[in-house]
Amino acid sequence: MMENKKLNILIPILSVLLGFLVGAIVMLAFGYNPIEGYAALFQGAFGSMYNIGESIRRTIPLVLSGLAIAFAFRSGLFNIGAEGQVFVGWFAAVWVGVAFDLPAIIHIPLAILAAAVAGALWAFVPGILKATRGVHEVVVTIMMNYIALHTTNYLIRTLLSDGGSQSERIANSAWLATPGLQEMFGYSQIHWGFIVSIIFAVFVWFFLEKTTYGYELRAVGFNPHAAKYSGMSVKRNIVLAMLISGGLAGIGGAMEGIGTFGYMYTHGAFTNLGFDGIAVALLGANTAPGVVLAAFLFGALKVGALSMPPLSGVPAELVEIVIAMIIFFVAASYMIRLVIMRFKKEEN
Amino acid sequence: MQFIDQFIAMMPMVLFYSAPLIFTALGGVFSERSGVVNIGLEGLMVIGAFSGIVFNIFMADTLGAFTPWLSLLVGAVASGIFSLMHAVAAVSFRANQVVSGVAINMLAVGLGVFLTREIFGRGQTDSITEPFYTTSVPVLSDIPILGEMFFDGTYYTTFIAIIFAVAGWYVLYKTSFGLRLRAVGEHPMAADTNGINVTKMRYIAVILSGVLAGLGGATYALTISLSFAGSTISGQGFMALAAVIFGKWHPLGALGAAFFFGFAQSLSVVGANFDFLANVPGFYLTIAPYVLTILALAGLIGRAEAPKANGDPYIKGSR
Structure with a gap:
């Protein structure tokens, strides 16, 4: 062993x-020259405090979308829909950030909660259809991705702006970034979302490994028939797993909304945060610590990549x-x- | 009456949007019927689109009007070779097939754009000079109504796609090759016991899916996008995958599903021309195909049963 x-x-x-x-x-x-190429990559990812800040910033949503997919995988579900759940989470968080004026200690958690609820709702549709009608979750989540993309675009044009392509900026009280932190990291776009992502990584680890609910979810994922025989409700667990998975992906979207950007813009295509989350979950062997490490690797690689053309061609x-x-x-x-x-x- | 006229006028567009989906979904049917899940259809389409476009740009001067046909072929072959990677991983190395498919998708876009930058010095190719053009089929397009709907102002690629789907049905259900392929996907051990080479059948099926998805990607590139960039194929492969499942892993079912998606997509483009849809905001028409698909899956279609051994690597001697 x-x-x-x-x-x-x-x-x-x-x-x-x-x-x-x-x-x-x-x-x-x-x-x-591969040595030059990789040197440029390393330089881009870790060369200065600014680059390190950017790498961390890029990692934050990947941790959450990776956790979302890993969580679903462990329950035997393939949530390709993290992409769409990121969109609705992003939108919900920005909407709360724009529409309300609250003290930061309430405003930020409220925005994150809204994102989680939106993502969970989006994942509820494939979850309930899988549980009650046996509809393959992959197809439904793919469809839900497109619906999310077009719906958020529509709502940004109508609800969050007057036909524009970008929402208003969120209130400062909902913003996860502070000038002090950004200054420390060479005025990069880093924000406190890294704490949020670590909190949820710990939550997923604890939930899956240390609670009865987590045990049941894993049992259903491992062998639904055996789980059913021992009296577990497969249907309930499928819906629960999708809800939590969607919630996590939604929070990943919130990190972009109230962390990196502070607003939402209309998208012509997918962000790929959800699809990259699949890669993160796989490399992380669907475990919470593995996901964090894998997300950091991919986040750093993607930021480092930007320095490869100018430094090494x-x-x-x-x-x-x-x-x-x-x-x-x-x-x-x-x-x-x-x-x-x-x-x-x-x-x- | 006006409604019917508009409906007839819309049909060429439906056919035009459906063709890439039909090819690709058919590829998905072959792969999954042999027991290999193919999430990588999207990436295989990317390779087909990329190689088709590049070949077209460089050979247009020498080959003239023949170029698009050969481009189609090049796209199919390139994608067929690329799909070998999925076959090796999924069949020989017992990889998680979903994971390997995801890798294929990422690699295809990365490689396509990397090579585009190497060749053209930027992230997008030039536009091709020898695309497919719409044609009217002689004689058939003179048939009243039907001619206008199906044979006027369409691409030959659409007809080829339909013929391929029917041929696919024949191969899968009427030949011993097809029976073997399905047997390998339902119960590989039983097939093995009967002397069918499971590994070989699955390799053939995956490569076929690569060839067909490559055709789909090249068709899309040569009729719709006319150039290649990283965003050229954005989700068509996943739509084709949905068509595979929507069509219950049957070639003709996939054909029908692809038409349905093509119809829904066209509706979102030209829907505003219909009187009874004129007051519906464009947004609702845009999401209609996706909502309709979910409703159809939930209500009309119900349980879609995948091939039994779909996604399981076959390990000789295991029970």
Whole structure:
């Protein structure tokens, strides 16, 4: 068993290394110097307090969307709908931020709560349809993503502005950023949302590993028939899992709304926060600590990528290739396992 | 009467929007019927669109009017090769197939835009000079009403897509190859016992899905977008996946679902022309296809049963 546990940690690390290796090969193939390329990437992600602040800022919503998807995965559900739940959460948080004038100690939690409720509502539709009618959650969540995209765009034009493409700024009392913190990190867009994301990471870990509810959810995800035999309600657990998953993704949207931007604008396409959350959850092996680490890796990579073209001439999309390859190697971990086992045998 | 006229006028648009979805959904049917979940349809479409466009731009001068057809072929082949990655991961390395599909999607966009930057020096290709043009089918377009609806001002690619769907149905349900492919997706161990090579069948199915999704992506690029950028394929692959499930993993069902989505999409574009829809805000028409799909799944279609072994890697000797 210990062997297995070690492998579970070793495989993501090896996958990350292999992903970078493929990136280096691609750079070599197109006549770039991979050392220069990765130096630029590192510089972009951690080169100064400003870059570190940006990397953390980019990590915050990824932690939450990653947690959302990991939570659903553990319950045997595939929530592709995190993308749409991010949209409605973002909208709800900004709406609360604009419409009310409250002391910050109430305003911020209220905005986050509104986002969680909006995200949960959005996830409730696929959840209830799956539980009562057996409708595949993947299709419904894909549809809900598009509905979220168009609905929030419509509401921004009509409710949050007069036909404009951007909402008003939220009241200062709802803003998660403080000038002091931003100044400390070289005037980057960092905000206190990192505390929010850590709180929810701890919540997910505790809920899944230490409570009866979490145990039931995992049991349903692992084997719905066995769970049903031992008297658990599969239907209730499916709905509950989707509600919490959607709520988490909604809060991820709130981090953009009342943290990074302070407003919402109409989107022509998806933010990819939800889809990247899938990658985060997978690399993090669907555990809360793993998700936090994976989100930080991807957040830093995405910020670092922006420095690659100016510093080394390598197109920023190289990072997308690296991330995709990391996910691919995680998926094909059987291959890595085989290789490790073979090495072990030769040692003996 | 006016309503009917407008409806007839809308049909070419429906056909035009449906074609990429039909090809891609058909690919999804083949892959999933063999027991391999293919979330990567979106990425496979991206590869098809990218290679089709690049080939078209560089070969237009030498090949002339023949270019779009060969571009289509190039898109299909490139995507077929790319899908090998999914096959290797999902079949040989027993990967979680959803995860591998997600990786395919990310890699396709990353690679497509990376190469676009390398070739064109920016994130978007030039526009192609040899796209597909709308045509009127001789003789058939002279048929009253029906001719106008289906054979006037449409693309040949749409007809090819429909023929492919019917052929797909024939292959899956009327040939021994199709029976084997379905057997592998329902009960791989039983199939293996009967001497069917599960690994080989699944490889073939995944590569077929790559070829078909590549056709879909190239069709979209050569008829609708006419250039390639990272956002060219934005969700069509997921729509096709929805069509697979909506169509209950059946080629003709997927064809019908793709038409339904095409119809709904066209409605959101031209819906305002209809008298009885004129007062409905555009927003409601925009979300109509998605809401209708959910309603249909919830009420009319009910339980859609996936192939039994869908998503499970087959491990010889395990029970």
